[in-house]
Amino acid sequence: MRIVARMVVPLSVFTMVVVGCSPDDAATTPPPTSATAVPAITNSAVPASPTPDSRPVRDTSSKVATSKSQTIDVYTSPNKPDFQTISATDVLTVADKTPLVFLVKTVTDGWLQVWLPVRPNGATGWVRTDDVTVADTRFWIDVTLSDFSLKVYNDEDMVFETAIGVGQDDLPTPH
DSSP: OEEEEOOOOOHHHHHHHHHHHOTTOOOOOOOOSSOEEOOOBOOOOOOSSOOTTOOOOOOSOEEEEEESSSEEEEESSTTOSOEEEEEHHHHOTTTTTSOOEEEEEEEETTEEEEEOSSSSTTOEEEEEGGGEEEEEEOEEEEEEGGGTEEEEEETTEEEEEEEOOOOBTTBOOOO
């Protein structure tokens, strides 16, 4: 099974995640109002045994939001009082040396809907644009579960490759 996900992650964040997942170590989208949807995740129907020449499918660039501090308030929807605070120390391996970065799903006036680095897999929330800096990126990842591999691309150029582990029933692999 191949999952192609366009993730924009500064290489420092990506490296921390890979080190933590390495085998060497023991959504629904709301209807758009005036929002602009941002392409982010693409699942491709690729054969289980791709040919060596096959290239993963990808969209255009994505947006990432980097928190301006080590904590950020994430809201259930724009302009609502319900929120949770996500702390870098709760979701990153080396929080003091790694920025808290989110892949942007939707952009709307003063708010960003982002994918969250918490369970359940695929969870999203809303952050205020004043609390983050936003950047475009052309980095994306290709995860092939059957080959236990993860590849990082910058546009069409593969810049990193590593072996990965696959989750178990009680701790599933994120989709």
